[in-house]
Amino acid sequence: MALTYSAEPVLCIGATLGEGPIWFDDALWFVDIKQHRVHRFDPASSDHVAWSAPGQVGWVQPLADGGMLAGLQSGLHRFDPESGAFTFLVAHEAHLPGNRLNDSTVDARGRLWFGSMDDAEQAPSGRIYRADAAAVVPVIDGIVITNGPAVTPDGRTLYHCDTLGGVVHACVLEDDGRVAATRPFVQVDVESDGYPDGPVVDAEGYVWVSFFGGWCVRRYAPDGRLDAEVRLPASNVTKIVIGGPDGRTAYATTATKGLSPEKRARQPHAGDIFAFDAQVAGQPTYRIAILPA
Template sequence: MAVNGEVNGGVERVLGVGAMLGEGPLWLDDALWFVDIKQHRVHRFTPATGDHQTWTAPAQVGWVQPLADGGMLAGLQTGLHRFDPADGSFTHLHVVEPDSPGNRLNDSTVDAAGRLWFGSMDDGESAASGLIYRADADGVAPVVDGIVITNGPAISTDGATLYHCDTLAGTIHACTIREDGSLADTRIFAAVDVATQGYPDGPIVDAEGYVWVSFYGGWCVRRYSPDGKQVAEIRLPVSNVTKIAIGGPDGRTAYATTAAKGLSDDHRALQPYAGDVFAFDAGVAGQPAHRVATIAGRRIA
């Protein structure tokens, strides 16, 4: 696995990128896709060969997801774009929040039906203007509102539960997904003291139905059972851990994106690898990456 080779307690630094705000890791076709939101970068890293490609987006980019027709969809501050890795182009498809110029898109997932779920947030991280959206054959619709920093969503293995984080509040929520894609029975799945444990960032669900949550300012990734009990904690050598994706040649390697954003010069000196990508053995497979079937109501395939 080693590319840069530093190992700490089973956690290995596999790619040095120094991301200001690394996010959105996605395991797809034997490669790890992720973004650096603040530096407007899309990255693709192939662990088996060490190949690393980078593209520059025209605005802050929160995530990329695969499309049913083989292309890629990118969530930018300016809306949804088709992204073509072959020539690096971004083609605008849909404005998500025309009346909220201070918001940006932040984190996403795709369910087995090809529906895209994604969040927005206040770029200044203070106004409760963030929403979570569902994009399907009926268009793009908000399903959760009133959050400053949204993270997730993540979908359970049976497709019946959506998890999302209210990061500043320190809460991870679970919602029942109705057959029509609306949400019901919102409840707190888990909660932490952000002052001592860090802020819950990107969640994912593994093949066993357990929820992994990365913690910004918490130096770790935690795994929760389906009933919300913490069952494991993986410590990293950097404080700002944003999200993991599980994949790799063995299908059980967790790749963690991290961030240097918000670190003082003194803290940065203590964690010189902040913003790099790390890997560890998750001990379990992840869920497969699903492809987006619709954009703003238009069928892709």
């Protein structure tokens, strides 16, 4: 039987669409996509800083040469936390102005993986990309709302969510970054369970999936068995990261997006950041080694 435990709010901000948490430089970084904000929160000191982005920002990731990379609707930008400046680098999907970037990860080789999606959440125009020294390459397409990807510690499996379809997929990942055979890893009933949102993989290779509209985060074994469930007092859970000073604290982003005034009143902590003891270590936060010229 799956374990069940709960989370507590640690930062009350009421984000419209909190997303993309990473643990980097002894702090939690995350974004509010709809408010065009990048956030940094230090749980030890309770210090909280936010920067305004020039558009919808889906994620930030650290760069090996310093600073951070931000995925905006308009494309990839270099982000300097010292000055707050965003410097445009390259556009992606300029032919799809209704798309935006959504969710990302960096694998142990320093390769960036990120997804796009239809901002109206209707057209199957979303793709997942791999960025490395050679190019930015689409590796999966035909999805309305992409979430993930997430890569296992051994680098051999990539997980991603078809959120509207209620499916978490597992893909064989080749050494050269090619995505090979794909199989359904977990299928859920979105009406009863909520929509599978950002997945992450812990140090043991187990997959944590957040559920938008499902009030929870679930941990799945590599064989797809449900191992644990964490309940939150907010329905729209978007993603977690496992880090913190002990390396085992999970932080969850949530959202107020889509909540009626009545539902919002019943969820005073909707959009806040939550923490819980994951009881397992997360993977290191890897820096992006290099981007294509």
